[in-house]
Amino acid sequence: xxxxxxxxxxxxxxxxxxxxxxxxxxxxxxxxxxxxxxxxxxxxxxxxxxxxxxxxxxxxxxxxxxxxxxxxxxxxxxxxxxxxxxxxxxxxxxxxxxxxxxxxxxxxxxxxxxxxxxxxxxxxxxxxxxxxxxxxxxxxxxxxxxxxxxxxxxxxxxxxxxxxxxxxxxxxxxxxxxxxxxxxxxxxxxxxxxxxxxxxxxxxxxxxxxxxxxxxxxxxxxxxxxxxxxxxxxxxxxxxxxxxxxxxxxxxxxxxxxxxxxxxxx
Numbered sequence: 001x002x003x004x005x006x007x008x009x010x011x012x013x014x015x016x017x018x019x020x021x022x023x024x025x026x027x028x029x030x031x032x033x034x035x036x037x038x039x040x041x042x043x044x045x046x047x048x049x050x051x052x053x054x055x056x057x058x059x060x061x062x063x064x065x066x067x068x069x070x071x072x073x074x075x076x077x078x079x080x081x082x083x084x085x086x087x088x089x090x091x092x093x094x095x096x097x098x099x100x101x102x103x104x105x106x107x108x109x110x111x112x113x114x115x116x117x118x119x120x121x122x123x124x125x126x127x128x129x130x131x132x133x134x135x136x137x138x139x140x141x142x143x144x145x146x147x148x149x150x151x152x153x154x155x156x157x158x159x160x161x162x163x164x165x166x167x168x169x170x171x172x173x174x175x176x177x178x179x180x181x182x183x184x185x186x187x188x189x190x191x192x193x194x195x196x197x198x199x200x201x202x203x204x205x206x207x208x209x210x211x212x213x214x215x216x217x218x219x220x221x222x223x224x225x226x227x228x229x230x231x232x233x234x235x236x237x238x239x240x241x242x243x244x245x246x247x248x249x250x251x252x253x254x255x256x257x258x259x260x261x262x263x264x265x266x
Contacts, residue, residue, distance in 0.1 A: 007093040015164030015213035016197070017093050022204035024145060028080050029204045033147050035076035036106055036227060040065060044073035050106075062118040065108035070229075072257050077106070080145065081231055086206065087261025090143055093208050096235035099262035102252050109155050109226040112219040120155070123176025124183060124216040127232075128168050131211060133247050138238035140211040146201035147227035155220035157207065161195040163188070164210040172214065179216055186214070233261075 011017040022029075039050060042057035051068040059065075071078040080086075081104055090099045109120050127142060134140055150156045166189050176182045183194065199207040209215060220226045240249040251257040 004089060004092045007089070008095055011093045011208060011210070014159070014161045014197075016159040016161075016199075016207060016209040016215075018197075018199050018201070018205075018207045019089060020201055020205055022202055023085050023089060023206050024080055024083055024204040026204060028076075028083060029147055031076040032080040032229075033227060035074035036070070036108065036147070039067060039070045039073050039077065039106060040108065045075055046073055048072050060118060062110050062113045062120075064110070064120040064122070065106065067106040069104055069251075069257070070106040071101075071104050077104075077229070078259075081229065082259040082261055084261060086143055086145065086231070089206070090141070090208060090233055091262040091264070094139065094141060094235060096139070096262065097264040098236040098260060099233050100252065100258060100260045101231055102234050102258050103232040103248050105230040105232075107228045107230055109217070109220045111223055111225070112155075112221055119177040120219055121177045121179055122157070122217040123173045124160075124179060124186060124214050125172035125174045125176075126163075126169065126214055127209075127211045129170055129172065130174070131248065133241055133244075133249055134234075135239045135241050139235040140238060141208055141233055142211070143206050143208050143231040143233060144199065145206045145229045145231060146203060147229070148203055148224060150199065150201040150205075150226060150228070151222070152198060152200060153221045154224075154226045155217050156198040156200055156226075157215055157217045158196045158198050159207075159209055160214040161197055162192070163214040164212040166192060166212070166214075168212060172216075176216075179218060182216070
């Protein structure tokens with residue numbers, strides 16, 4: 001049985017940690033898949049739509065599906081996002097006393113388009129590029145939860161080991177579609193090594209990565225959708241710039257949207 005004993009050390013050293021065993025119960029995963037499908041078709045059992053998104057109901061099924069804040073639209077998705085096992089492992093890995101979910105993205109990567117018209121790569125990037133609404137030094141990280149079997153052929157997320165220690169480079173692009181070209185454009189510090197590690201996960205498995213860790217993913221060469229949620233989290237050592245609640249931080253005072261999934265009692 002996998003142990004969390006090395007999780008904190010690995011996360012600190014590598015900038016990520018991969019829990020390659022089921023963490024979320026199968027029933028919760030199954031219900032979240034149904035919830036994901038409902039949100040993708042525009043059915044919201046809470047009566048609240050997701051936030052404005054890259055992908056919307058009716059868009060091409062060959063396009064990378066990325067929907068913002070799906071948990072506010074579907075109860076089963078919220079159950080997965082707020083699952084205590086996820087918060088507890090996040091705290092163990094990062095050393096946090098408090099863990100809050102502050103933003104979520106539904107990600108559904110279709111099988112690679114045989115015609116090549118639609119590209120579904122996720123380009124190399126640091127999340128911090130898109131999170132500058134948080135104060136510098138804020139402890140921010142992502143739990144990436146698989147809902148399907150993420151094999152080497154499924155376009156798994158790939159982390160660059162130790163890249164969180166490179167500092168904030170402000171290079172790369174989530175929507176970039178040529179990972180090799182992108183890689184050569186990223187000016188890593190002298191003496192560093194580009195060491196790619198795939199996050200191969202079973203349904204209900206999870207990875208955790210630091211906001212400065214470079215990551216990306218290639219095409220899905222299976223016949224099934226690669227389904228996941230990117231659950232963005234913060235610790236007690238974080239704050240919005242000037243304390244403002246706007247954009248990605250607009251809901252952090254709403255636990256019904258942004259649940260606190262772990263809090264260490266004194």
